[in-house]
Amino acid sequence: MPEGPSILLMKENLLPFVGKQVTEASGNAKFDKEIFIGQTLLEIRTFGKQTYLIFDNAAIRIHLLMFGSYSIDEQTKPDQSLRLALIFSTGGMYFYTCSVKSVDLEFLSSIDWEADVMSDQWNPAKAKKKLKANPEMMVCDALMDQNIFSGVGNIIKNEVLFRIGVQPESLLGNLPPQKIKSLIAEARNYSFDFLEWKREFTLKKHWLVHTKSTCPICGQKLIKKQTGKGKRRSFYCEKDQTLY
DNA sequence: ATACATGTTGGCGC
């Protein structure tokens, strides 16, 4: 489920509940669910991989992490994995094996919404500044950094780096300006391609390097390696992706 | 069946 585009799709699916009143709240998430009963869901906002269900006095923050999932209108998984269920007169939303907590509305204003690569508020110039401030950082870590590219996950990371022909362990400070530019542009572009492919259930078919073994350009064997401080797996072509 | 994976956090040691 979890990279930014998938979360945007989840939001779309939850949208019919906006304007509706919560009639029941349950699940094993450890926070005061009762206070949301009788409250109207005012808005759903996403920030990268996070989702905020916004009510009058507080918001519920949901993060699917690696294995989280959700369903609508019907509980589809064992009770034990149900973190949160919100029931409305028109149906319900169910969240499983994820991080759920309540945050006050003030918290929302502390979020740097301009860091969300899929947001209308996405600010490429600001991203550029953040990259400039970290010349020693590897580009693979930069892409995964939720303060810089909120919403980007490991799949997007691998595909973006292939698209722009940059080796994952390249240092930001060594990247030529036009590579920085395409890095920022493709982080957003690929996320939207991901969104459309995911919507059509053809995402995997479009992977060029992620989980692949040969380079689609030169046919050479791809390198599979844990890279960066995050030690997340990278798939890349030594020939078609330059180490800066 | 064992290992690994679309992710983050909290705790430990320095």
Added chain:
DNA sequence: GGCGCCAACATGTA
């Protein structure tokens, strides 16, 4: 106190 590294967690799949 702050930083960095790593274990822990959770579930489906190969």
